[in-house]
Amino acid sequence: MRAVGLRRYLPIEDPAALEDLELDEPAPGPRDLLVRVESISVNPIDVKQRSPVGRADLVEDPPKVLGFDAAGVVERTGPACHLFRVGDLVYYAGTLGRQGSNAELQAVDERLVGPLPRTVELPDAAALPLTSLTAWESLFDRMGIRTDGGHQGQTLLVIGGAGGVGSMAVQLGRWAGLRVVATAGSPASQRWVRDLGADVAVDYHTGLSPALSAAGVDVVDWVLCTQRTETYWEQMAEVIRPQGAVCCIVDSPVALNVNAFKPKSISVHWESMFTRSVFATDDMARQHEILAAVAGLLDSGQLRSTRTETLGPITAANLREAHRRIESATTRGKLVLAGWP
DSSP states (O other), X not given: OEEEEEEEOOXXXXXXXXXXXXXXXXXXOTTEEEEEEEEEEEOHHHHHHHOOTTTTTOEEEEEEEOOOEEEXXXXXXXXXXXXXXXXXXXXXXXXXXXXXXXXXXXXXXXXXXXXXXXXXXXXXXXXXXHHXXXXXXXXXXXXXXXXXXXXXXXXXXXETTTSHHHHHHHHHHHHTTOXXXXXXXXXXXXXXXXXXXXXXXEOGGGOHHHHHHHTTOXXXXXXXXXXXXXXXXXXXXXXXXXXXXXXXXXXXSSOOOGGGGTTTTOEEEEOOTTXXXXXXXXXXXXXXXXXXXXHHHHHTTSSOOOEEEEOOSSOHHHHHHHHHHHHTTOOOSEEEEESOO
């Protein structure tokens, strides 16, 4: 089968950083689907996994296939599968420790897979799984925001609202009835988050407290931080209301002062989309349920895909370009690749 992978961890400018390969087809396990991948999208974690930092001398044999987000068709099912059948259209984000989605065929546990939304094309669906799962788990599973409108009118601050996770969190917060405030650094990014449903867009360059004050936002009830946790840690403690909740998704390179949140009795949460799959938790199928719910919200017009550009077919050259753009930290929404040459 065709695939894109790496043998060595190299700077993205090196043509060998990601290569076109021919690999053996994967063998699905008892609860695995074998999916024929038609579209993929690229996430910051893909770039992090490819980074040569600390791994410049490591050689992968067989080559490592990266990628999590995919949309495609079920080609085969394991003997214990019961959620899907051959021929079903699906979308999903895979897990750590297995070969990724940058391949024509991928084996993935069906409990991580959702039914493709009926009203969107495969490339639009491929943009959604990892970011939708991360945003949904952060807001509703970790911080406990109610999905039935029970927190109607409370304020959610999304730090990094124009990124992949932020773009989904803005939409999900709006759907849950919250007043959504999103940080965005450029006029184009501010337009993007407003189009997604943010009530207020603020420029983060002046700091959270001055930016929120200038926008007439006195206090926030919930904060989702999707970038540079260490930069915003103390600022979040300053702007959140007493007994509010904060959720972070990005590792901090430095130790964090958790005592900053004690005076206001703030609950602090961490979110990793991979927790359920890596640890095979009893509620691992929750991700199947979340993706099915997201598909329903897309089909009813309450959510939209965050695909901003399709870079072409799934090739090493196009994936290197996607990685280069994500490393630039200037992308909005999601970059997608569709089809095989």
